[in-house]
Amino acid sequence: MIAYILRRLLQSIVVIVGVSFVTFALMYLSGDPVAVLAGDQASRQEIEVLRRELGFDRPWIVQYFSFLQHAVQGDLGTSLRYRQPVVPLILERLPATATLAAAALVIAVGGALPLGVTAAVKRGKWADTAAIVLALAGQSVPGFWLGILLIYIFGVKLRVLPISGTGTFRHLVLPAITLSAYSLARNSRLIRSAMLDVLNQDFIRTARAKGLHPLAVLRRHALRNSLLSFVTIVGLELGFLLGGALITEMVFAWPGLGRLTIQAIYGKDVYLVQGAVILMAIVFVVVNLAVDVTYSLLDPRVHYR
């Protein structure tokens, strides 16, 4: 078990180093950061001096390792726009994104459970068809369009909910629904098929045959056995929610990590973009690791290879 966790930890480090390498390489390819730093007025000579001062005249692989060395010490560079180290800038925005993602996760999982279970139990009936249609539609509507529709209906026409910003619970409602829609749809389908698998098992037939109440069969036997696929689903969800938050935050002007990143891209604030991508990768990898460990604790059949 310990060996398994250590192995997964090592893998996670490889992933993060890989991501840092790719972002560093992309940044290197994208153009001359020194020219951006020096500004438009700088002469060629000034740029060269600055280049040597900052160490950009070294081979890029040397630059990468020096970047890694700083990164390990928690230094991911300085934002060109805010003139501050990027790490605290990013960490400051993390709670807003975490709140949004957590709310969306609650909706996506909490809503999908009754939908998926109902569809599986009522297989082939109208409730099943309705759930499938809803799930298909949810997977086809782009999140940002759904966001705009919700803003129009609830913010502009009905005027019942705020359309941008943060602060109260009411601010959270529309962004959370927008971010969760795709996941809600996909989870309903996954839970439906996981439940269908379990409902066909012999022990369910036995439980029914001995005259157990249908709801008790569902709760005590079916649900518990499809719980594992549920944990997997939550794990898959997090990467998607992080990516989706980038777009949702832009639609609702939600002051989180996603909005910070996109605005850094607009402002060519390369260090901030790089730092944000790497920190998101770390968050993502850590959460995934936690999910995998939970999974192995829940299911004694999982072998820790």
Next chain:
Amino acid sequence: MWLKTLMKRKAALIAAITVLGYVTIALLAPALSSRPPNEVNLLDRMKPPGIVSGDRQYAFGTDSLGRDVRSRVVYGSRVSLGVGLAAVVVAGCLGISLGLVAGFRGGVLDNVLGRTMEIQLAFPTILLAIAAVAFLRPSMVNVIIVLGAAGWVTYARVVRAETLGLRSREFVEAARAIGSSDARIIFQHILPNIISPVLIIATFSMASAIIAEASLSFLGLGVPPDVPSWGGMLAEAREHIDDGWWLATAPGIAIATLVLAINLLGDWLRDWLDPRIE
């Protein structure tokens, strides 16, 4: 055979007709739009759609620069379908060839590829795409390359697994016994047997590539602003949410119906080609 199953599933039939409709619109775009999509007409700014107001000239209304929303939606179909298809082709070619080689040869290459796939699968695709586009310049070609590079893993994983299974089958061993070259075995015996899963993956990835392109263009990181795209139109619509509801309506419905139709086609393809999968 395939036509019969298609006719039997009404939803799939409607989906096929929808997709064909969009392809026709994309091909005939100049004939279907009365004005060029980028023609600015400041006198006709923010006209509500003719479907509601009865104005014959602008069936879908005009935007804040007086550009015809209908022309822009019509031309936008070219971007969505073109980028979607090209991204699928790039991802497919990359994923299939890497998957084939890894599955067929095994060894060090297979190991390296396996690790790379794990790393990329462990990371949200859209974040990678956004990061890549951020450092490159927004252009149609860059969007295609980025979405292609983000999507190859799905193909490689499935093709590798299928190739691994096929490699030890009797007909492959028979081919090798009579002296067929590796290339001949791959192209004559293995490739034809992995077409079905590849087609299914391609259909679903086309749907997600279209959404990804629209998302990037919505963020201003996709196709350049002078190319009319559905995602870009929705970004402009976000600015006029209180005085121009129609700006978000047409491109939004266009993306949603196209993606829904492609997903439905994928569902049908999967049922028809691979009845094992639920």
